[in-house]
Amino acid sequence: MTTTPTKQLLGESNSFLEVLEQVSQLTQLNRPVLVVGERGTGKELIAERLHFLSDRWRKPFIKMNCAALNEELLESELFGHEAGAFTGATRRHQGRFERADGGTLFLDELATLSTRTQEKLLRFIEYGEFERLGGSGVIKSDVRLVGATNVDLPSLADANKFRHDLLDRLAFDVVTLPPLRERQTDIVLLAEHFAISMCKELGRELFTGFSSNACKQLNSYHWPGNIRELKNTVERSVYRHNSDTEALDSLSLDPFESPYRLTSNYPPADTAQQSPPNLVESNGKQKLDDGDTDETPEQFPIDLKSRVAEFEKALLTRALMQAKHNQKKSAELLSLSYDQFRGYLKKHK
Ligand SMILES: Nc1ncnc2c1ncn2[C@@H]1O[C@H](COP(=O)(O)OP(=O)(O)OP(=O)(O)O)[C@@H](O)[C@H]1O
Numbered sequence: 488m489t490t491t492p493t494k495q496l497l498g499e500s501n502s503f504l505e506v507l508e509q510v511s512q513l514t515q516l517n518r519p520v521l522v523v524g525e526r527g528t529g530k531e532l533i534a535e536r537l538h539f540l541s542d543r544w545r546k547p548f549i550k551m552n553c554a555a556l557n558e559e560l561l562e563s564e565l566f567g568h569e570a571g572a573f574t575g576a577t578r579r580h581q582g583r584f585e586r587a588d589g590g591t592l593f594l595d596e597l598a599t600l601s602t603r604t605q606e607k608l609l610r611f612i613e614y615g616e617f618e619r620l621g622g623s624g625v626i627k628s629d630v631r632l633v634g635a636t637n638v639d640l641p642s643l644a645d646a647n648k649f650r651h652d653l654l655d656r657l658a659f660d661v662v663t664l665p666p667l668r669e670r671q672t673d674i675v676l677l678a679e680h681f682a683i684s685m686c687k688e689l690g691r692e693l694f695t696g697f698s699s700n701a702c703k704q705l706n707s708y709h710w711p712g713n714i715r716e717l718k719n720t721v722e723r724s725v726y727r728h729n730s731d732t733e734a735l736d737s738l739s740l741d742p743f744e745s746p747y748r749l750t751s752n753y754p755p756a757d758t759a760q761q762s763p764p765n766l767v768e769s770n771g772k773q774k775l776d777d778g779d780t781d782e783t784p785e786q787f788p789i790d791l792k793s794r795v796a797e798f799e800k801a802l803l804t805r806a807l808m809q810a811k812h813n814q815k816k817s818a819e820l821l822s823l824s825y826d827q828f829r830g831y832l833k834k835h836k
């Protein structure tokens with residue numbers, strides 16, 4: 488149960504302000520609401536806002552991720568069960584519909600509900616009542632439902648995978664969150680907020696700001712993971728940025744990006760034909776043998792320069808990781824002077 492809103496909702500773009508306006512109007516009503524949008528667009532924060540701005544704000548805000556459990560466990564979590572309802576049910580269990588009485592029940596990942604659970608939900612919306620698993624008495628609860636999904640429910644209903652009648656009732660109104668790429672004026676604003684929070688977390692006094700190059704990167708990337716991806720990217724980039732004076736110039740968009748990944752991530756079926764020499768083994772150790780193995784020998788022609796560059800990058804990355812991004816220590820690990828090391832970093836960007 489959450490008793491206070493956990494996070495701030497930031498944004499000034501028109502599309503986002505329109506959503507906030509719609510949400511303020513919906514807080515006055517007791518009807519079910521659907522919050523839809525791509526992953527990471529802030530659906531859960533909007534559901535919280537719907538609750539905490541409503542008259543129900545002193546009462547529980549209960550969340551349930553419908554994709555997290557199988558049908559039986561989910562129903563037991565939602566509706567509760569009596570002792571002996573199924574193997575392992577030793578005591579009566581109060582479900583989330585009961586616990587949310589007077590407040591809001593947030594059903595996340597709603598599209599994954601089974602047909603049977605959809606029927607029970609429909610009954611609750613129609614009559615405000617349900618039964619515990621293994622129970623015979625009807626229980627009433629005063630709950631406002633807020634559902635969320637990143638799936639297009641009307642298409643799912645057309646494909647007979649979601650009940651049309653349930654959808655009609657759940658979707659009294661639908662709040663559709665815009666993807667981050669459609670909120671251009673919010674990207675840098677949000678990025679700065681996340682960067683400043685990360686600096687605080689790291690005990691750094693100031694955030695040195697984003698360079699114009701970094702702002703360009705922020706604004707041109709399409710952010711498929713939306714605000715969650717932006718938050719992670721900014722936090723990672725701030726953490727990796729080791730200067731208290733220079734502006735952050737380059738974003739670390741892909742945490743998996745590594746020359747080590749490039750040398751070990753080829754489709755197995757084509758390995759014999761296409762893979763480059765495995766200069767780095769899966770355990771990260773450099774190979775020392777000269778080909779006296781069972782592996783297929785190198786197929787020429789190869790591009791020697793790019794292979795050597797990949798190998799250099801792999802070693803630089805490993806040294807940096809081992810030295811926790813301390814560049815002086817990384818240089819020592821590679822028997823290089825600090826300037827030589829910086830030279831290599833620059834060469835490989
Ligand atoms: N307007 C906003 N201002 C600040 N932070 C935000 C905003 N919207 C979302 N966030 C942050 O982005 C992250 C993702 O938000 P949230 O979990 O609400 O998204 P979601 O749409 O429910 O994602 P998913 O579909 O993956 O469940 C969270 O860390 C949240 O705090």
Ligand SMILES: [Mg+2]
Nearest residue numbers: 530531595635
């Ligand atoms: Mg969510």
